[in-house]
Amino acid sequence: MSPAGRPRTFDEELALEAAMLLFWRQGYEATSLAQLREATGLSSASLYGAFGSKEGLFTRAVEHYIAGPGSVTDVITDEALSAREAIARLLHGSIDMQTDPSHPRGCLVALSATVEAHGADHSGVREVVAARRATDRARIAAAITRDVASGELAQDTDVDAVTTMIHGFLLGISTQVCDGVPARQLHSAADTLLGHLDAPRRHMPGPQPA
Missing domain, CATH: 1.10.357.10 (Tetracycline Repressor, domain 2)
Known part of the structure; x- marks a missing residue:
């Protein structure tokens, strides 16, 4: 559930896959929030609601990588x-x-x-x-x-x-x-x-x- 109590309307695994590939290709510093929004298809509100911050998304993307290619x-x-x-x-x-x-x-x-x-x-x-x-x-x-x-x-x-x-x-x-x-x-x-x-x-x- 989202912080507002509504179910999320996006596929979290797909969003993590997209973020992982972007961080993997560019590194953390070079990856902007605008690029992450475009890659994941999430609005700023959805991104922050689901992952808390760019750092939070990176942490989850690393976990996704470790469970996958890593x-x-x-x-x-x-x-x-x-x-x-x-x-x-x-x-x-x-x-x-x-x-x-x-x-x-x-x-x-x-x-x-x-x-x-x-x-x-x-x-x-x-x-x-x-x-x-x-x-x-x-x-x-x-x-x-x-x-x-x-x-x-x-x-x-x-x-x-x-x-x-x-x-x-x-x-x-x-x-x-x-x-x-x-x-x-x-x-x-x-x-x-x-x-x-x-x-x-x-x-x-x-x-x-x-």
Whole structure:
């Protein structure tokens, strides 16, 4: 129900899809309320009534993205897979998603709200995407930790270092895609990175002998 007690006369999912695509393509700062009204077909009153503010709409659009295209990263939580297999599916799946021509290139979470505009307070917006990045990082660390505990990876594996290596590559895919690096090259780079998880245990990041 709307604040006035009347049922909404628009399809919220369609509105979120339109807003998501606009934020994904342009970023939070560059997207105006006028553009959001045009893309969603909502009046200012309807937009504010449903989402509260531009920031509120962005938050919901990010949630819509995470449940849709962004869900490609959820594979990292599959405990039936080894860390190596889960990370392989995570990276290759992310590359496929981010280079899919049916929607904007790159990753909304990595690109849309990472820079603070001068004189503007959009800390809440940045926190929304930072929280998702933190979740992905924690999930990668958990997968690596499981493999250390099971003996798949060496006991002296530097979990933080390997996590940073994988997560840094994941976040960097967006920049590479936007710069025109072809998918095949990104897949090859991912395989090279994954080779570090296939290497003999003595080559895994960890304490070095004196």
